[in-house]
Amino acid sequence: MPGREVFGEEELQEVSEVIKRGVLFRYGFDAQRQGIFKVKEFEGEFAQYIGAKYSLGVSSGTSALQTALLSLGLPKGSIVLTPCFTFVATIEAIEWSGYKPILCEIDESLNISTEDINKKIISKTACILPVHMMGSSCDMDNIVDISRRNNLFLVEDACQATGAEYKGKKAGTFGNFGTFSFDYVKVLTTGEGGMITTDDENLYKEADACHDHGHPHLENVPRGVETRKRKGFDFRMNEVQGALGIAQLKKIDYIIKKQRENKKAVRDILKNYEFITFRKHFDEEGEIGTFLTFFLPDKQKAEKFKEKMSENGITPGILNYWHFIANIESVQTREKFKKSREILEKTVVMEILIKMDVEKTIDGMKKVCDNF
Numbered sequence: 001m002p003g004r005e006v007f008g009e010e011e012l013q014e015v016s017e018v019i020k021r022g023v024l025f026r027y028g029f030d031a032q033r034q035g036i037f038k039v040k041e042f043e044g045e046f047a048q049y050i051g052a053k054y055s056l057g058v059s060s061g062t063s064a065l066q067t068a069l070l071s072l073g074l075p076k077g078s079i080v081l082t083p084c085f086t087f088v089a090t091i092e093a094i095e096w097s098g099y100k101p102i103l104c105e106i107d108e109s110l111n112i113s114t115e116d117i118n119k120k121i122i123s124k125t126a127c128i129l130p131v132h133m134m135g136s137s138c139d140m141d142n143i144v145d146i147s148r149r150n151n152l153f154l155v156e157d158a159c160q161a162t163g164a165e166y167k168g169k170k171a172g173t174f175g176n177f178g179t180f181s182f183d184y185v186k187v188l189t190t191g192e193g194g195m196i197t198t199d200d201e202n203l204y205k206e207a208d209a210c211h212d213h214g215h216p217h218l219e220n221v222p223r224g225v226e227t228r229k230r231k232g233f234d235f236r237m238n239e240v241q242g243a244l245g246i247a248q249l250k251k252i253d254y255i256i257k258k259q260r261e262n263k264k265a266v267r268d269i270l271k272n273y274e275f276i277t278f279r280k281h282f283d284e285e286g287e288i289g290t291f292l293t294f295f296l297p298d299k300q301k302a303e304k305f306k307e308k309m310s311e312n313g314i315t316p317g318i319l320n321y322w323h324f325i326a327n328i329e330s331v332q333t334r335e336k337f338k339k340s341r342e343i344l345e346k347t348v349v350m351e352i353l354i355k356m357d358v359e360k361t362i363d364g365m366k367k368v369c370d371n372f
């Protein structure tokens with residue numbers, strides 16, 4: 001996920017405009033900032049890129065999720081359905097919002113199983129929170145349909161999927177809220193940072209207040225004399241993050257294009273080996289190429305394959321603790337998630353970089369496969 005790989009003059013230029021004026025706060029200080037509002041500008045450009053009416057910059061993907069969930073105003077203890085395979089932040093955000101996460105199995109797409117969503121809906125279920133894992137969209141036609149039929153809110157965790165598409169529409173634009181992460185390992189990075197998107201003006205205003213201690217951000221009313229709309233947090237994005245976001249967003253098409261090219265080159269080689277099968281995609285064209293993910297026939301073979309990759313200088317990704325076991329520990333369920341466990345145990349993941357040495361990687365992978 002290589003936004004960090006393309007830092008250059010553009011980021012320096014954007015950040016220096018902020019530093020020269022010395023205003024790092026996104027609100028106020030009008031005389032000193034001389035018309036420079038980087039977070040606001042980034043929000044506008046991001047909304048346009050994603051295809052949403054409203055965007056709100058926040059301090060992280062985790063705070064994007066928590067702000068979105070709290071802005072729904074669900075009763076305490078409401079159930080939110082989310083996959084057992086996601087970064088633990090998704091679960092933490094649900095729990096710190098006062099709701100109850102119920103985990104669903106994943107399928108061979110490595111995203112939430114719609115079959116399991118259907119099984120797990122009960123009267124206290126209020127929201128579905130699908131996660132577009134590793135740059136590939138969930139089964140959105142089905143998920144939107146389930147949420148409508150059951151009158152459930154839909155919040156998408158697109159933290160690993162900025163720019164991913166499902167049938168020509170960006171991940172994060174199907175539900176009540178989309179949430180994004182710009183932490184240091186993401187496809188677009190502002191060091192730390194995140195974004196919330198929505199088409200609903202009321203939800204946007206709620207989130208806007210929630211992320212900033214309840215400030216309604218009334219036009220022409222000084223911050224110090226505003227009255228409070230609701231309880232909130234300091235989850236604000238700062239101007240340096242906004243500046244980095246503007247520069248990075250200009251590069252995102254290039255980043256995704258290069259990732260897709262590099263991924264395809266390696267995938268084309270692996271296709272020749274019968275013992276390798278690939279992750280299922282609901283929209284392969286719309287996937288952003290941050291990872292190459294494939295399956296070996298079973299856990300033992302996957303472990304052996306990963307060992308051989310490491311010996312040949314190719315580091316395999318690690319998925320099981322922070323993205324699976326920690327989630328199950330957090331919700332303290334007795335459910336074993338047998339199906340998901342079996343899928344994850346035979347999964348091998350490789351991070352795709354812009355500046356990776358594709359030839360060397362292909363040579364290494366060929367060596368591993370030929371001798372396997």
Ligand SMILES: Cc1ncc(COP(=O)(O)O)c(C=O)c1O
Nearest residue numbers: 060061062087089159181182183
């Ligand atoms: C699926 C998912 N959700 C949420 C987050 C949280 O994002 P952040 O690190 O910006 O808080 C991450 C970060 O890795 C993630 O992968």
